[in-house]
Structure formats: structure tokens, C-alpha cells
Amino acid sequence: MKVSAEIQRVAQDVRDLVAWMQEEGVDTWKMLAPVPIEPLQVPAQAETKTDIRPSGPLSLEQVRAEMGDCQRCPLALGRTNLVFGVGNPNADLMFVGEGPGADEDLQGEPFVGKAGQLLTKMIGAMGLSRDQVYIANIVKCRPPNNRNPAPDEITTCRPFLDLQIAAIAPKVICALGKFSAQTLLNTQTRISDLRGQFHDWNGLKVLPTFHPAYLLRNPSEKKRVWEDLQLIMAELGLALPGKK
Numbered sequence: 001m002k003v004s005a006e007i008q009r010v011a012q013d014v015r016d017l018v019a020w021m022q023e024e025g026v027d028t029w030k031m032l033a034p035v036p037i038e039p040l041q042v043p044a045q046a047e048t049k050t051d052i053r054p055s056g057p058l059s060l061e062q063v064r065a066e067m068g069d070c071q072r073c074p075l076a077l078g079r080t081n082l083v084f085g086v087g088n089p090n091a092d093l094m095f096v097g098e099g100p101g102a103d104e105d106l107q108g109e110p111f112v113g114k115a116g117q118l119l120t121k122m123i124g125a126m127g128l129s130r131d132q133v134y135i136a137n138i139v140k141c142r143p144p145n146n147r148n149p150a151p152d153e154i155t156t157c158r159p160f161l162d163l164q165i166a167a168i169a170p171k172v173i174c175a176l177g178k179f180s181a182q183t184l185l186n187t188q189t190r191i192s193d194l195r196g197q198f199h200d201w202n203g204l205k206v207l208p209t210f211h212p213a214y215l216l217r218n219p220s221e222k223k224r225v226w227e228d229l230q231l232i233m234a235e236l237g238l239a240l241p242g243k244k
């Protein structure tokens with residue numbers, strides 16, 4: 001009750017005050033109108049940069065330095081050399097195989113054995129040299145007894161291939177063999193169904209074809225590989241045989 005009486009007294013005071021102000025010609029509505037509030041002027045802050053990553057992709061040298069004496073998967077235990085990759089760091093065309101074999105493991109360079117010699121001939125038939133393309137593998141260390149790389153080995157090593165691809169930014173990747181094609185394209189589709197056409201991988205054109213080692217065992221398939229290589233040549237604007 002006491003509070004109610006106090007409120008009534010204050011209300012009466014306000015009414016008296018308003019009446020007095022109106023008698024004096026004061027525009028009370030204007031006074032009671034909300035005062036416009038100027039938007040708070042926040043001074044522009046200097047752009048802060050906390051991301052210390054390089055703005056572009058790593059160079060091949062940086063990727064190799066990042067790998068170091070890689071021990072990230074069990075394949076490190078049996079290798080002689082880590083086989084990083086070879087060729088033109090600005091190549092339009094990149095070949096990706098499965099993994100190093102015995103010769104590659106010894107020499108530290110991909111595709112230098114019999115299958116590699118056939119690949120060199122295939123590249124030559126396209127009017128190119130090994131120096132003009134880039135050659136790498138899905139895994140960089142030789143699987144024991146040339147077995148297929150295990151899924152966890154691929155998962156561990158794959159980021160380095162992705163960094164290589166980002167560094168080179170080729171126009172076309174030729175995936176050599178089932179393993180490379182299925183890994184790159186993340187599919188279980190057979191190589192015989194994948195080959196003969198381009199596939200998209202992160203905006204890059206990937207053309208799978210048979211592995212040169214398979215061609216050594218099945219020379220009759222060379223014709224189909226040549227068809228695939230000519231698709232790449234057309235894509236890259238290379239002169240096709242018999243055409244100028």
C-alpha cells in the first residue's frame with residue numbers, strides 16, 4: 001500500500017510538471033521523443049593475419065623437404081630409397097603409377113625398370129620426352145615383394161601425391177593401371193571400364209589407362225593404350241600422327 005501511494009504521488013508530480021511545461025509553451029512531445037542515437041563509429045582496424053600458411057601450393061622442393069626421411073608408414077622399413085618423382089615441375093602432363101618396384105627402389109627414380117622403359121617409349125610416341133612430363137607414384141616406397149600397397153599405407157602417403165599434383169598443376173593426369181586409377185578417382189570400377197575417357201578429379205582431367213607392366217604381359221593391349229594416349233595428345237594440343 002505504501003508503495004502504491006508513493007507511485008501515485010510521483011505520477012501526480014509528473015502530471016503537474018507536464019501541465020506547467022505546456023503552460024510555458026514547452027513542446028513536451030518533442031522532449032519526450034527518443035533521442036536519436038548516432039551509430040557507434042568503430043575505427044577501422046588493421047587487417048590481422050594469423051594464418052601463417054603459404055598463400056599458394058608448396059613447391060616440389062618443399063613437399064620433398066616435408067617428407068624428409070619419412071617413417072610414417074611400414075613401407076619405410078623395407079625401402080632402399082624413397083622414390084619421390086621426376087620430371088618437369090611445370091608439366092602439363094603427369095603420369096601416376098602405383099609404387100616403386102625393385103629397380104626404382106634401388107635407383108630412387110620412378111619407372112626405370114622394364115615397365116619404365118616401355119613408359120618412356122609411350123611418352124616418346126606422344127612426341128614428348130621424360131623431361132617434359134612428370135612421373136610419380138601413389139606410394140613412394142617399395143611394397144615388399146611388389147605386393148599392392150595396403151589401404152593404410154596409401155592413406156598415409158596419399159597427401160604427398162596431392163601436394164605434388166598441386167605444385168605441378170598439370171592439365172592432364174594419366175593414371176597408370178588399376179591401382180592408380182581407382183585410388184585417384186576413389187572408385188572400385190575396373191580399369192577396363194575407366195580407361196578410354198577423361199574423368200574429373202578436383203577439376204583436373206584424369207585419363208586412366210593400362211599399366212606398362214600389364215602391357216609387357218599383354219602386348220595386344222598396346223593398341224588401346226595408344227588410343228588413350230592420343231586422347232591426351234588431343235587434349236594438350238599435341239600433333240597427332242598423320243595430322244598437322
Ligand code: SF4
Nearest residue numbers: 070073076140141157
Ligand atoms: S610410402 Fe609414403 S608414407 Fe610410407 S614411408 Fe614411404 S613416403 Fe612415407
